[in-house]
Amino acid sequence: MESLSRASITNPGTLSPSSSSASYFLFPRRFRRSNGFSSSSAFGNLRRIVSRCRVRAEIEKPNAPVIDFSDPEWRIKYQKDFERRFNIPHITDVFPDAKPIPSTFCLRMRTPVSEDFAGGYPSDEEWHGYINNNDRVLLKTINFASPNSAGAVCIDPDCTWVEQWVHRAGPREKIYFKPEEVKAAIVTCGGLCPGLNDVIRQVVITLEIYGVKSIVGIPFGYRGFSNSDLSEMPLSRKVVQNIHLSGGSLLGVSRGGPSVSDIVDRMQEKGINMIFVLGGNGTHAGANAIHEECRKRKLKVAVVGVPKTIDNDILLMDKTFGFDTAVEEAQRAINSAYIEAHSAYHGVGIVKLMGRHSGFIAMHASLASGQIDICLIPEVPFQLHGPHGVLTHLKYLIETKGSAVVCVAEGAGQNLLQKTNATDASGNMVLGDIGVHIQQETKKYFREIGVHADVKYIDPTYMIRACRANASDGILCAVLGQNAVSFPLIPLPPLKLFQIIIINCRRCPTTNVISQ
Ligand SMILES: Nc1ncnc2c1ncn2[C@@H]1O[C@H](COP(=O)(O)OP(=O)(O)OP(=O)(O)O)[C@@H](O)[C@H]1O
Ligand SMILES: O=P(O)(O)OC[C@H]1O[C@](O)(CO)[C@@H](O)[C@@H]1O
Ligand SMILES: [Mg+2]
Numbered sequence: 001m002e003s004l005s006r007a008s009i010t011n012p013g014t015l016s017p018s019s020s021s022a023s024y025f026l027f028p029r030r031f032r033r034s035n036g037f038s039s040s041s042a043f044g045n046l047r048r049i050v051s052r053c054r055v056r057a058e059i060e061k062p063n064a065p066v067i068d069f070s071d072p073e074w075r076i077k078y079q080k081d082f083e084r085r086f087n088i089p090h091i092t093d094v095f096p097d098a099k100p101i102p103s104t105f106c107l108r109m110r111t112p113v114s115e116d117f118a119g120g121y122p123s124d125e126e127w128h129g130y131i132n133n134n135d136r137v138l139l140k141t142i143n144f145a146s147p148n149s150a151g152a153v154c155i156d157p158d159c160t161w162v163e164q165w166v167h168r169a170g171p172r173e174k175i176y177f178k179p180e181e182v183k184a185a186i187v188t189c190g191g192l193c194p195g196l197n198d199v200i201r202q203v204v205i206t207l208e209i210y211g212v213k214s215i216v217g218i219p220f221g222y223r224g225f226s227n228s229d230l231s232e233m234p235l236s237r238k239v240v241q242n243i244h245l246s247g248g249s250l251l252g253v254s255r256g257g258p259s260v261s262d263i264v265d266r267m268q269e270k271g272i273n274m275i276f277v278l279g280g281n282g283t284h285a286g287a288n289a290i291h292e293e294c295r296k297r298k299l300k301v302a303v304v305g306v307p308k309t310i311d312n313d314i315l316l317m318d319k320t321f322g323f324d325t326a327v328e329e330a331q332r333a334i335n336s337a338y339i340e341a342h343s344a345y346h347g348v349g350i351v352k353l354m355g356r357h358s359g360f361i362a363m364h365a366s367l368a369s370g371q372i373d374i375c376l377i378p379e380v381p382f383q384l385h386g387p388h389g390v391l392t393h394l395k396y397l398i399e400t401k402g403s404a405v406v407c408v409a410e411g412a413g414q415n416l417l418q419k420t421n422a423t424d425a426s427g428n429m430v431l432g433d434i435g436v437h438i439q440q441e442t443k444k445y446f447r448e449i450g451v452h453a454d455v456k457y458i459d460p461t462y463m464i465r466a467c468r469a470n471a472s473d474g475i476l477c478a479v480l481g482q483n484a485v486s487f488p489l490i491p492l493p494p495l496k497l498f499q500i501i502i503i504n505c506r507r508c509p510t511t512n513v514i515s516q
Contacts (some may be wrong), residue, residue, distance in 0.1 A: 070290040101227040177274065182212045184207050188200070195473045233251065282426050326361050437457055
């Protein structure tokens with residue numbers, strides 16, 4: 001998607017720590033001494049890097065639309081194309097005779113304010129205010145005046161404003177599934193992420209509010225569709241009431257699993273006509289394939305995806321659930337590394353954080369901590385050795401500050417490691433361990449130059465995700481869960497990834513109260 005900015009990235013003011021003694025380092029974009037390199041300038045660097053990566057992705061994307069900017073109509077054409085790509089499939093696309101019924105989702109718990117009564121007692125329609133199908137949310141909020149504006153991401157060379165609208169999530173007045181005819185299934189796939197239980201819980205509670213009685217959990221991701229010894233788990237408000245108090249997934253997760261056609265066979269056998277998939281890019285590729293297969297078989301099945309990436313690497317979104325918790329949890333590891341480094345003679349602390357392809361966790365955790373001297377992320381290549389390498393800078397830090405702390409994202413510096421071509425069960429590349437590599441190289445380097453260094457390495461990878469969601473993520477998950485349910489019950493949206501995304505949009509106000 002062109003030029004879609006994430007509000008949190010484009011507004012560094014909201015994220016930069018108000019005061020920080022730390023210096024940040026992004027290699028090799030600029031090699032600077034740590035003194036005077038402020039966290040906000042580091043954040044600016046990250047924004048530029050993110051923009052650069054995005055622009056590169058756009059250029060390299062084989063199916064990127066070719067825009068003729070000399071055509072005076074190009075903006076209108078672009079906007080039309082954008083609207084087409086963000087269009088949500090509707091049940092009537094496949095079943096033109098499908099008849100809607102009034103929503104069974106009750107908004108009556110909203111407390112009326114005195115003005116509501118000014119012209120007499122309001123009608124249900126006036127008071128309850130469901131989401132209108134034509135409501136839209138503006139995606140790009142900054143109108144960059146010039147491509148040279150800080151962090152500018154533009155569609156055309158002159159950086160003219162192009163509005164990008166997406167559908168607004170939330171309950172509609174009419175629905176297309178009779179709740180008593182629904183058998184809903186929830187499945188969580190890929191790696192763990194804080195908040196999975198919160199989303200499961202809210203999906204179940206909201207389905208019950210709509211009147212759906214048959215709700216099941218599929219155990220251990222898509223694998224639960226193939227293993228005969230794994231039976232579906234009946235879910236209800238009673239079962240899920242307190243699951244958000246624990247981390248992990250009540251249902252379990254997995255990578256790999258059966259073919260899409262096997263999954264749809266099992267869904268048919270089990271009578272599942274609504275499926276909520278919670279997962280990342282792989283899971284959504286699967287969800288999309290399930291949707292296509294259902295469509296091919298002319299099955300009235302709604303497939304809804306709730307995007308889950310602890311790495312927060314979907315640039316259309318303000319924030320994905322679990323990220324906030326992970327960053328917060330990472331503070332403990334960083335603080336421990338800092339204490340170890342500062343308490344040792346010539347101490348060097350190294351912390352490795354998650355982020356296969358992106359450095360958002362590492363960068364945000366570094367900025368928040370105010371204790372990191374060097375932050376290494378996959379978006380920016382760097383060298384360990386040589387005059388502009390990380391190790392030379394570490395030596396400088398040891399000489400000037402007496403200690404140093406490095407935060408490295410797991411996907412950073414993969415070019416420095418031996419490639420194995422190994423993949424996991426889902427086909428994802430298995431990465432080399434950059435944290436261990438930096439630890440070993442640091443020890444070796446200081447030994448060779450005859451300078452004492454006390455190197456301590458902390459890898460909290462699974463500790464930052466195998467934990468309960470924090471309060472902020474808890475609220476985000478509740479909104480996601482509720483809006484995910486509202487979608488299939490309205491039009492039929494076997495949603496494609498970018499259509500699902502609006503469920504996660506922070507700027508999509510929901511008019512309804514979240515039922516707890
Ligand atoms: N292209 C695809 N088509 C169908 N299914 C897929 C596809 N890619 C992955 N899957 C399935 O989706 C599930 C999850 O995929 P994967 O392990 O890559 O995690 P993910 O959803 O990307 O989450 P994470 O962010 O944790 O990596 C697996 O069961 C995998 O078999
Ligand atoms: O070790 P696992 O379970 O494969 O998952 C780890 C991966 O999941 C991710 O969080 C992606 O969601 C990566 O950042 C990380 O490498
Ligand atoms: Mg993935």
